Amino acid sequence: MAFKIYTKTGDAGKTSLIGGTKVPKSHIRIDTYGTVDELNSYIGVVSDYITDEHSKVILKEIQDRLFTIGSSLACDPDKEPLMKIPDLKESDIQLLENEMDAMDAHLPAMKSFVLPGGHLAVSTAHVARCVCRRAERCCVNMQEQNIFVDLLVIKYLNRLSDYLFVLSRYIGHILQVAEIPWKPRL
Numbered sequence: 001m002a003f004k005i006y007t008k009t010g011d012a013g014k015t016s017l018i019g020g021t022k023v024p025k026s027h028i029r030i031d032t033y034g035t036v037d038e039l040n041s042y043i044g045v046v047s048d049y050i051t052d053e054h055s056k057v058i059l060k061e062i063q064d065r066l067f068t069i070g071s072s073l074a075c076d077p078d079k080e081p082l083m084k085i086p087d088l089k090e091s092d093i094q095l096l097e098n099e100m101d102a103m104d105a106h107l108p109a110m111k112s113f114v115l116p117g118g119h120l121a122v123s124t125a126h127v128a129r130c131v132c133r134r135a136e137r138c139c140v141n142m143q144e145q146n147i148f149v150d151l152l153v154i155k156y157l158n159r160l161s162d163y164l165f166v167l168s169r170y171i172g173h174i175l176q177v178a179e180i181p182w183k184p185r186l
Helices: 030-047 053-073 091-102 118-146 151-175
Strands: 014-016 020-023
Touching: 030 053, 030 118, 030 151, 053 091, 053 151, 091 151, 118 151
Parallel strands: none
Antiparallel strands: 014 020
């Protein structure tokens, strides 16, 4: 018999964390890992729009890390030590920093804020950056409410949003799309 994607167990507005604990679908933990899932989807779109093969490889690695983060967020923290949940590592953050440094070496110095736009790949990278910041804010909100979230998750999301900004500039550079400087009205 084929596996069915629908279970009907969430029809009343509750869902289970990894470990079996039932929570409302409106719970901040669900909202947070849902936002991480949304981010993962946007990163897939960015990858589909770009042509740079190295960046595509890094984005796949990031998507894998986002699944790691999602599984951590979806787990009942009281039961997590008993389970084999993948872990985020400092080396994952170092990868993002190394990639930003490598891309920055090809980019002109920023002289102003830049507006998202100029190419779908650039704009979509900015959308992913914004969703990443929202995921980070959700995690900080969890932390402020004394709901467990691994501090490395917050650090990773913070660095990832920086990476996505640099990537948006780098994509524009590769595609020879001029940055759109923000010219504030005075």
